[in-house]
Amino acid sequence: MLTQQTHAAIVMKGTRIIFQSNEQETSIEINNKGTVPSLVQTWIDRGNIEKSPTNIQVPFVLSPPIFRIDGNKRQILRIIYTGEKLPDDRESIFWLNILEIPPKNNENNTLQFTYRSRIKLFFRPESLPAAANDGIKNLGWSLLHENNKYFLDVKNTSPFFVSLINIKIENKILSTEAKPSMVAPFTNEKFELEEKNITVPLRIEYKAVNDFGGITTKNIEINEVRKIP
Structure with missing residues (x-):
């Protein structure tokens, strides 16, 4: 029996994103803690974890949506608000998805895994009272x-x-x-x-x-x- 320990190398700096309505964009740092490069795909959804990224419409654009990170390197992901009207009397919530696709392993008898992380993205109207x-x-x-x-x-x-x-x-x-x-x-x-x-x-x-x-x-x-x- 062959067993192999696996773990996600791609990590995000922060556990949540607060997007203020008076800003046009914000950003989050993504790091590759491993030693080999990884391909990363990103998208934002409205809470349906099963929905395909190609069928999701959200008022944000990610740049870059797909990228490669070499080992022990970082990438800044920009989140740009497109201006779609959202409620101004309360927060709206979305989810940022980070899908890590490891490089192809040419060895026999090995399993490869993709890793998906999701963190909350709160859109906060500037006019909200208090804290x-x-x-x-x-x-x-x-x-x-x-x-x-x-x-x-x-x-x-x-x-x-x-x-x-x-x-x-x-x-x-x-x-x-x-x-x-x-x-x-x-x-x-x-x-x-x-x-x-x-x-x-x-x-x-x-x-x-x-x-x-x-x-x-x-x-x-x-x-x-x-x-x-």
Whole structure:
């Protein structure tokens, strides 16, 4: 049996892109941490990971869309906004895809893999009030009791996307059917709890990713249960 360790050599500098509406373009650095050249294809989608790049229409142009990076070298990828009208009262989200195609291996009995990375691209209108971190701090939390089940309801009243990565109740990792996820502007997410006997007050700690890729932590207390018929 032949086994071979594989890993992606192409890495992006940063975990997210914030595109301000008053800018015509922004950029991201892509590095080849390996020793051999790689071919890289890039495209932006609206969230459908299965859709072919040739069938996607987005208000951005990438330059260059396909390029080669030699080992231990870098490439600056430019993201240019084409001016398509987007909502001006909230952020819009897109996804930047980076597909790494390694060089052909002429050896027999080897497997070759392509690697695809995706990071969030937030288009942020210049007119939005306050700061993005306020969206994290001002989430509204409530405990619901519905059909003999408990739910945590998370309401985002801000114009910013909030990416939750961890929720704890009384210093324990929250048991839910749905993992913490991104809460879109002016929407709410509801997480079902597996615990059947929950009392208040309920102390919650949650963590979310900020603009810089760091973690913002917030603690709150829920003092009542909303019963839904």
